[in-house]
Amino acid sequence: MSSLPMSRYTPLQSRAYAPAARPRRLVAGLLMGFGALLALGVFLVDTFTPLQSAVAVVYVVVVLLVAASGSRRAIVGAAAGCMVLTAVAYLRGHGWIAFDAAMMRCTVSLGAIAITAVLALRNRDRMITIAGQASLIELTHDSIFVRDMDDIIVLWNGGAEQLYGWTAHEALGRRANDLLGTAFPGDRKAADAELSGTGRWEGEVIQRHRDGRIVIVEARCALLRDEQGKPRVILEAGTDVTERRAAAAATAESERRYRSMFETARFSFWEEDYSRVMERVATLREEGVTDLAAYLEAHPEFVTEACELTCVTDVNEAAVRMLGARRREDLIGPLSRFLPASERTFAQVLLTIIQGGGIAEGETHLVNLRGERITVLFGLNMPLGPSRYDRVLVSVVDITDRKRAERALIAVQAELAQAARVTALGEMSASIAHEVNQPLAAIVTHGEAALRWLRRPEPDLGEACDAIERVVRDARRASEVVHRVRSLASKEPRQHVPFDLAALIEECAQLLDGEIALHRIVLRVDIARDAPTPRGDRVQLQQVVVNLMGNAIRAMSAVCGQRRLLVRARPEGANSLLVEVEDSGTGIPEHIAPHLFDAFVTTRGDGMGMGLAICRSTIESHGGRLWATNRPEGGATFHFTLPVTVAEELRA
Numbered sequence: 001m002s003s004l005p006m007s008r009y010t011p012l013q014s015r016a017y018a019p020a021a022r023p024r025r026l027v028a029g030l031l032m033g034f035g036a037l038l039a040l041g042v043f044l045v046d047t048f049t050p051l052q053s054a055v056a057v058v059y060v061v062v063v064l065l066v067a068a069s070g071s072r073r074a075i076v077g078a079a080a081g082c083m084v085l086t087a088v089a090y091l092r093g094h095g096w097i098a099f100d101a102a103m104m105r106c107t108v109s110l111g112a113i114a115i116t117a118v119l120a121l122r123n124r125d126r127m128i129t130i131a132g133q134a135s136l137i138e139l140t141h142d143s144i145f146v147r148d149m150d151d152i153i154v155l156w157n158g159g160a161e162q163l164y165g166w167t168a169h170e171a172l173g174r175r176a177n178d179l180l181g182t183a184f185p186g187d188r189k190a191a192d193a194e195l196s197g198t199g200r201w202e203g204e205v206i207q208r209h210r211d212g213r214i215v216i217v218e219a220r221c222a223l224l225r226d227e228q229g230k231p232r233v234i235l236e237a238g239t240d241v242t243e244r245r246a247a248a249a250a251t252a253e254s255e256r257r258y259r260s261m262f263e264t265a266r267f268s269f270w271e272e273d274y275s276r277v278m279e280r281v282a283t284l285r286e287e288g289v290t291d292l293a294a295y296l297e298a299h300p301e302f303v304t305e306a307c308e309l310t311c312v313t314d315v316n317e318a319a320v321r322m323l324g325a326r327r328r329e330d331l332i333g334p335l336s337r338f339l340p341a342s343e344r345t346f347a348q349v350l351l352t353i354i355q356g357g358g359i360a361e362g363e364t365h366l367v368n369l370r371g372e373r374i375t376v377l378f379g380l381n382m383p384l385g386p387s388r389y390d391r392v393l394v395s396v397v398d399i400t401d402r403k404r405a406e407r408a409l410i411a412v413q414a415e416l417a418q419a420a421r422v423t424a425l426g427e428m429s430a431s432i433a434h435e436v437n438q439p440l441a442a443i444v445t446h447g448e449a450a451l452r453w454l455r456r457p458e459p460d461l462g463e464a465c466d467a468i469e470r471v472v473r474d475a476r477r478a479s480e481v482v483h484r485v486r487s488l489a490s491k492e493p494r495q496h497v498p499f500d501l502a503a504l505i506e507e508c509a510q511l512l513d514g515e516i517a518l519h520r521i522v523l524r525v526d527i528a529r530d531a532p533t534p535r536g537d538r539v540q541l542q543q544v545v546v547n548l549m550g551n552a553i554r555a556m557s558a559v560c561g562q563r564r565l566l567v568r569a570r571p572e573g574a575n576s577l578l579v580e581v582e583d584s585g586t587g588i589p590e591h592i593a594p595h596l597f598d599a600f601v602t603t604r605g606d607g608m609g610m611g612l613a614i615c616r617s618t619i620e621s622h623g624g625r626l627w628a629t630n631r632p633e634g635g636a637t638f639h640f641t642l643p644v645t646v647a648e649e650l651r652a
């Protein structure tokens, strides 16, 4: 811009530099036509009138007229033509070259035409340059306006029209400050002093739009001086940053609100950085790993490494209290410090992030700074794009006490249920004994009487028959008693409803998690995708699974090496589900194997030997089977089947 000859500036709308092409050609044509007529007139006067003056000098006007068309070729052509006409007129009037006054006049005319042509060409080039620069001003999206030293606007581009709403026609000639009411960030005088001292000033100003709205403008001002160094005009370029500032203010406000919620929440909040983990995942993908779920399953060491790469970057006060720290800085660092390697939940969280975000939540265990194991509920809102992996917000709630109470409740329930069954069994045996004893005693008496009648030297068959009939009658009575007791027992109300096996197993695992951790047992649950929904009494079946898992844990506590407990389920036939509890323990001792499910069979000093008997009666009362096998590689497997829910029940 500084190359613009500002001192000669007249108020202009820069778009006036580029009139439409058609009218421009029309004007050029008219000018050239008029020039040609004038040239012809001059030639006729010069050639056919006896005027002794330098008429040919008027050709200069022809050249100037043609120059106004702006065509280089036209200027050169007009100048050459005029010079030829001058020479022809001279030769025709004066014969061959003679050094007289006429020759002088001809030479002056030729020189004037040539000089005019050269000046016209130079002027044309300069005009093109100016027009180019002016169109650049139009091209820019920024607002550009120029004000003189009296603050009068002398140039106003399209960007300024857009930014301030005033057209060039309305703005030109008005005082910039009246129009825009510019407010400088600090002192206006300081800005003016800097502008006149250094020739430049940059900063954010608040200005007024035509409709009265406030606009925030990033302004860059330059002071332009003339050749003598006298200030002539100020060029002000501006970019509208109103929306950018509003967005920044909104972001700052939302960040402030987020921080205040983060700091004051009663729940514990953590910010975690997953960006290094995501880099590792990207490397895996580059190496050709496509099924990341399968990869995580097969490479538990990768999950451990990922946990170490995940960093806790900030926590709130509630988290400091929850983890028994003194300051929040004590908790900043790798997540693996708090998350035991045995936790399976981290792999699931990792998978959720890898698979593109969403919400991950669940229950897991953490180890606090005092080394205590706590049970927590967590929730992560995963970022949807890659941009925010460095700041993932995690909410954590300590539910250790609640879990403890729940566990105690379930344990008490289980004990009560077991005790009730044992009592019921005892009562039932007593009642069977009592009810059946009478008919049995009578049978014995009648039987002995029948024998006596038959052993007489003369057997009395009639009496013997009577006695035997009484035997049969009393035997029927005994059988009825047994039948009645049985039907009494089977009248227990049972609720056989569809239930979620995975959730049931998960609850059993939670119930036993203390023992699982104590004996460092690796628990795996494997439920086939096509496993149907089982049906039954959820409470009773939970006791069965807890019993079988508990027995497995006790059988493994005695062995060295890796301790693996697997609970799996798969369909068996069309109408039943097979559940298996497999361990790597001692296996079932051979001597008790044939009576394993009988009551009071135990090899444990403190055992009652009732667990498996009750399990079997529960499973059978559900219409299923329970049996056990030893594994060739060591350990035992308990198998049981359950009826499944038919589709209509599920729909209901």
Ligand code: ADP
Pocket: 551, 552, 555, 583, 585, 586, 587, 588, 589, 592, 596, 601, 602, 603, 604, 606, 607, 608, 609, 610, 611, 612, 613, 635, 636
């Ligand atoms: P208790 O646990 O009171 O002994 P149970 O009926 O539950 O009563 O178990 C009976 C016996 O069966 C146990 O004492 C043990 O010898 C054997 N047993 C049960 N489960 C297993 C197992 N998973 N591995 C080896 N032996 C087992």
